[in-house]
Amino acid sequence: MTAYIIRRLLYALPILIGVNALTFVLFFVVNSPDDMARMHLGSKRVTDAAIQSWKQDHGYDRPLLVNTAQQGAAVFTDTILFEKSIRLFLFDFGQSDSGRDIGHDISQRMWPSLAIAVPTLLIGLAVNITFALLLAFFRATYLDFWGVVLCVAMMSISGLFYIIGGQFLVGKVLNLVPISGYDTGVNAWKFIVLPMIVGVVGGIGSGTRWYRTLFLEEVHRDYVRSARAKGVSEHLVLFRHVLRNALIPILTGVVVVLPLLFIGSLLTESFFGIPGLGSYTIDAINSQDFAIVRAMVFLGAVLYILGLLLTDISYTIADPRVRLD
Amino acid sequence: MARNLTQRFPAFKVSRSRRSRFGWTLVLAVLVTLTGCTEQAWNDPYRAGESAKAVFYSSFSERPKHLDPARSYSSNEWAFISQVYEPPLQYHFLRRPYSLVPLTAADMPQIRYYAHDGSELNDQAPAADVAYTDYILRIQPGIRYQPHPALAVNTDGSPAYWPLSAGQTLRVNTLADFPLTGTRELVAADYIYQIKRLAFTANHSPVAGLMAGHIRGFADFAAESKAAYEQLVAKTGETRPWLDLRTIDMAGVEEIDRYTYRIRIEKKYPQFVFWLAMNFFAPMPWEAERFYQQPGLDEKNVNLHWYPIGTGPFMLTENNPNLRMVLVRNPNFHGERYPSDGPQDAREEGLLDDAGRPMPFIDRAVYSLENEAIPRWNKFLQGYYDNSGIGSDSFDQAVQFGSSGEASLTESMIEKGIRLSTAIETSVFYTGFNMLDPVVGGDSERARLLRQAIAIAMDFEEFISIFQNGRGEVAQSPLPPGIFGYRDGEQGVNPITHEWLNGVARRRGIEQAQQLLEKAGYAGGRDPQSGGPLILYYDTPAAGPDSKATLQWYRKQLAKLGIELVIRATDYNRFQDKMLTGTAQIFSWGWNADYPDPENFFFLLYGPNAKVESKGENAANFSNAEFDELFVRMKDLPNGEERQAVIDRMVGILREESPWLFGFFPKAFSLHHAWYKNAKPHLMANNTLKYKRVDGPVRAAAQQAWNRPVLWPVGLLLGLLVVSLIPAIRGFRARERSRAL
Numbered sequence A: 001m002t003a004y005i006i007r008r009l010l011y012a013l014p015i016l017i018g019v020n021a022l023t024f025v026l027f028f029v030v031n032s033p034d035d036m037a038r039m040h041l042g043s044k045r046v047t048d049a050a051i052q053s054w055k056q057d058h059g060y061d062r063p064l065l066v067n068t069a070q071q072g073a074a075v076f077t078d079t080i081l082f083e084k085s086i087r088l089f090l091f092d093f094g095q096s097d098s099g100r101d102i103g104h105d106i107s108q109r110m111w112p113s114l115a116i117a118v119p120t121l122l123i124g125l126a127v128n129i130t131f132a133l134l135l136a137f138f139r140a141t142y143l144d145f146w147g148v149v150l151c152v153a154m155m156s157i158s159g160l161f162y163i164i165g166g167q168f169l170v171g172k173v174l175n176l177v178p179i180s181g182y183d184t185g186v187n188a189w190k191f192i193v194l195p196m197i198v199g200v201v202g203g204i205g206s207g208t209r210w211y212r213t214l215f216l217e218e219v220h221r222d223y224v225r226s227a228r229a230k231g232v233s234e235h236l237v238l239f240r241h242v243l244r245n246a247l248i249p250i251l252t253g254v255v256v257v258l259p260l261l262f263i264g265s266l267l268t269e270s271f272f273g274i275p276g277l278g279s280y281t282i283d284a285i286n287s288q289d290f291a292i293v294r295a296m297v298f299l300g301a302v303l304y305i306l307g308l309l310l311t312d313i314s315y316t317i318a319d320p321r322v323r324l325d
Numbered sequence B: 001m002a003r004n005l006t007q008r009f010p011a012f013k014v015s016r017s018r019r020s021r022f023g024w025t026l027v028l029a030v031l032v033t034l035t036g037c038t039e040q041a042w043n044d045p046y047r048a049g050e051s052a053k054a055v056f057y058s059s060f061s062e063r064p065k066h067l068d069p070a071r072s073y074s075s076n077e078w079a080f081i082s083q084v085y086e087p088p089l090q091y092h093f094l095r096r097p098y099s100l101v102p103l104t105a106a107d108m109p110q111i112r113y114y115a116h117d118g119s120e121l122n123d124q125a126p127a128a129d130v131a132y133t134d135y136i137l138r139i140q141p142g143i144r145y146q147p148h149p150a151l152a153v154n155t156d157g158s159p160a161y162w163p164l165s166a167g168q169t170l171r172v173n174t175l176a177d178f179p180l181t182g183t184r185e186l187v188a189a190d191y192i193y194q195i196k197r198l199a200f201t202a203n204h205s206p207v208a209g210l211m212a213g214h215i216r217g218f219a220d221f222a223a224e225s226k227a228a229y230e231q232l233v234a235k236t237g238e239t240r241p242w243l244d245l246r247t248i249d250m251a252g253v254e255e256i257d258r259y260t261y262r263i264r265i266e267k268k269y270p271q272f273v274f275w276l277a278m279n280f281f282a283p284m285p286w287e288a289e290r291f292y293q294q295p296g297l298d299e300k301n302v303n304l305h306w307y308p309i310g311t312g313p314f315m316l317t318e319n320n321p322n323l324r325m326v327l328v329r330n331p332n333f334h335g336e337r338y339p340s341d342g343p344q345d346a347r348e349e350g351l352l353d354d355a356g357r358p359m360p361f362i363d364r365a366v367y368s369l370e371n372e373a374i375p376r377w378n379k380f381l382q383g384y385y386d387n388s389g390i391g392s393d394s395f396d397q398a399v400q401f402g403s404s405g406e407a408s409l410t411e412s413m414i415e416k417g418i419r420l421s422t423a424i425e426t427s428v429f430y431t432g433f434n435m436l437d438p439v440v441g442g443d444s445e446r447a448r449l450l451r452q453a454i455a456i457a458m459d460f461e462e463f464i465s466i467f468q469n470g471r472g473e474v475a476q477s478p479l480p481p482g483i484f485g486y487r488d489g490e491q492g493v494n495p496i497t498h499e500w501l502n503g504v505a506r507r508r509g510i511e512q513a514q515q516l517l518e519k520a521g522y523a524g525g526r527d528p529q530s531g532g533p534l535i536l537y538y539d540t541p542a543a544g545p546d547s548k549a550t551l552q553w554y555r556k557q558l559a560k561l562g563i564e565l566v567i568r569a570t571d572y573n574r575f576q577d578k579m580l581t582g583t584a585q586i587f588s589w590g591w592n593a594d595y596p597d598p599e600n601f602f603f604l605l606y607g608p609n610a611k612v613e614s615k616g617e618n619a620a621n622f623s624n625a626e627f628d629e630l631f632v633r634m635k636d637l638p639n640g641e642e643r644q645a646v647i648d649r650m651v652g653i654l655r656e657e658s659p660w661l662f663g664f665f666p667k668a669f670s671l672h673h674a675w676y677k678n679a680k681p682h683l684m685a686n687n688t689l690k691y692k693r694v695d696g697p698v699r700a701a702a703q704q705a706w707n708r709p710v711l712w713p714v715g716l717l718l719g720l721l722v723v724s725l726i727p728a729i730r731g732f733r734a735r736e737r738s739r740a741l
Helices: A002-030 A033-041 A048-058 A080-090 A102-137 A142-156 A159-173 A185-219 A222-229 A234-245 A247-255 A266-272 A277-286 A290-318 B002-008 B010-037 B075-081 B166-170 B188-199 B208-212 B218-236 B286-292 B344-348 B373-381 B411-415 B445-457 B460-467 B510-519 B545-559 B572-581 B599-605 B625-636 B641-657 B696-706 B712-737
Strands: B055-060 B089-091 B100-102 B110-114 B132-138 B253-257 B260-266 B314-320 B324-329 B364-369 B387-389 B399-401 B407-409 B419-424 B427-433 B472-474 B498-501 B504-507 B535-540 B564-569 B586-592 B660-672
Touching (some): A002 A290, A033 A048, A033 B572, A048 B208, A080 A290, A102 A142, A102 A185, A102 A234, A102 A247, A102 A266, A102 A277, A102 A290, A159 A185, A159 A266, A185 A247, A185 A266, A222 A234, A234 A247, A247 A290, A266 A277, B188 B208, B188 B218, B188 B253, B188 B260, B188 B286, B208 B218, B373 B387, B407 B419, B445 B545, B445 B641, B460 B472, B460 B545, B460 B660, B535 B545, B535 B572, B545 B564, B599 B625, B599 B641, B625 B641
Parallel strands (some): B055 B364, B535 B564, B535 B586
Antiparallel strands (some): B089 B100, B110 B132, B132 B260, B253 B260, B314 B324, B324 B364, B399 B407, B419 B660, B427 B586, B427 B660, B472 B660, B498 B504
């Protein structure tokens, strides 16, 4: 398995280089360094000299991809692409274009993201699996039928509706928790409850339907028929046999998102005023802060690759028959 | 397993029962605590007991990027640093029109004019005779800086935190990690140091270019300090070494004595006095820059962009722009009293109730980050923010218009004791023609008539009604109310677009615009060359779905003349490029005044400021020799009849030439709760937090009354869940007994 992991990590390198290059190209197709300078210097009284000075200070006065003024390797290394990208591979995110330490920002902002995302994932998983098992248990009945209808209806509603509706109902009408905001330490709990409820409720429709499908697929397998033939009760069939055998696709969906929990949710964090990495990314896009955008895309790619690797490893734990060679 | 255990060990059963009782007791205790034992509302976003104190609660939606007074130039940043930094002058809180008064200065600056031969001139000397002007500023002695580690000293008088070792820097994450703080007296040299910081290119001050044209020796200092800095970087190998700007002289600034300094301005620039009320000219202790420039601190965001140091009434103690910003009363504040003089309406509104009382009135100000308008509005209604703007989504909920067009609050707002403040902003939102464009630009009669026709057709009264919820005033010239030169009533009417009828300015009928169009050679809006409709282009960065209605409105206005308006929507960067290269045709733009002087509006149309030619703020690239000449004359004149006459002529030229459709002056609507006092809007000053007073106990009581938790729906939901469990369990049992499917 060690060889497999090393191989997968090596595969990741060209992917990360590709992601980095693609981010670079996409960003600079839309924004030139002059645009970035204007954005950071403000809209009033910006002179050419100020733009040039800003670019020089932030290392954007070099050519983007190829420096024809240089010779040898410097043709490629003395460019914005190289200068701004190579340190990422050492996880040195440097400073944002507005002068802030990105690594410090990430280390501060990942905790609020995790504080929302982890309980939402765990409770959502428990709720969705429970409902899915219930529907699978009552399959081909009115309860199953209307349950699926409800799930489809819940899936069709925009996530924004859950957020605004949740804030209105729980925060404003019932006055149970703050509408938005955040606090540090133990005082954070009252700000986490509502986004968590919204996240769980908003995910019930799709989650339950997906797990129900997995369970129903398993329910018709031979081993289930054998278990029933042996007289095992229906709930034991579901909880002991079906659930365990449906774990691999569940793991695929869950483990892959585990590292991405750090990244947070753009919409939820923005509406609930959670100072996480989701709102950090959206702010950077709005303010054309390439340094942060580049760092967050890179981090997202790394975490996604890590998630896929963890998924593979988790297969071996969930199903001993699986071997990673 | 549990059944086996309880059968085998009865004590285990007892233990479970006890545990169950303990669990219920715990749940009850939590519920009792949450419902009754605390006075804090459940949905209170702040910590218990804070609401009744002298704390001001507000929000911010945009993360401040720079808190360095040399760099910061946006209102969301000035909202914070203006409470911390103190320039020598400030605006009087109550007087209108806006007027300057001393802040840290002992009195208003002495202004002395000198001729080319060095002889002193009198105040009335023509601008052409003035070679340079001296502004002599004397600050009050005894003013001290806020407690700050940069000013901390050891018992032997050496700086406590300079130089820092690498090990010390490693342990630092925020400014609070430095336990020692110190202070010192504010001196004239601190103001000089800051002016030098404006010139120092590494600070990227947005006003450096402007000041280089006014302050003597500014540009030379910039070049000299840049060269010295580059040498220092090469010598030390550090990325951001500290260059002691005191070692380089700037010809135009001089310390006369410990509390007096002089700024020498080239020629005559009467508007310079307004700059002395801006944060750019606030003092900076050199020790602060030396402290912050130490290696390793900037990488941890311990720098002037994060942690300001000033003499103002407040100091920034928490800078977490991702969550909240907290200002706390500066214990070293020199003291200032609430103004005792003001207009009669201020007295009637109770704005002089605190006259003569020492400020600030609040101990702490908490600004929470709110990215979205809906939660911000709801929290204001719950009493958790003391003031609020009004978004378009919530406008109808808050404001209603009477039969004569006056704005008032709705019943629901009045019931809560909410107050409304309105003020015409010192801003203008205009639609411009690119005067370099061959169709709409230039000074040909044909183009002029076309612009005038469009100026009539573009019904900004309708625009304000539809898109601004009535929050605006149609502009008849570039000058908004409150700025010298503005005329209202019949005198202020733009005769090209409006006529004065029955005491009201009415937009001219569309038939008059059609006549002008016909004279221009575009009868019925047809282009004689193509025979088809005249096609014009509107360039805009507003490409999103939200802008669709607005863009459609623009098309509709020109369609009234038979002209086809093609929308060229693009992103902001491309739009900027078009403006810089002069390829846009018709565009919309806005300007928010730096200071209350007509020069700050007319310079937007001054020829030498043309965007294409000189990258200036004249986005329309308008150039008119007479206007330019009048502008040069007007900017140096004192307010008076002569200046008014020049302004009237300038406005006349602009109306005739119509490089702008003057658009409208936005009207600011803001709401505040009854417990929030002295809430007079001031559109020029940003340092107004010190005037504000909050009645904490009233607020706490209101929050309690408005936010009682409603528990019965939760109970109902739980009840329904329990009831639904019964058929579910029955179904489960029946299912268990049935044959497998």
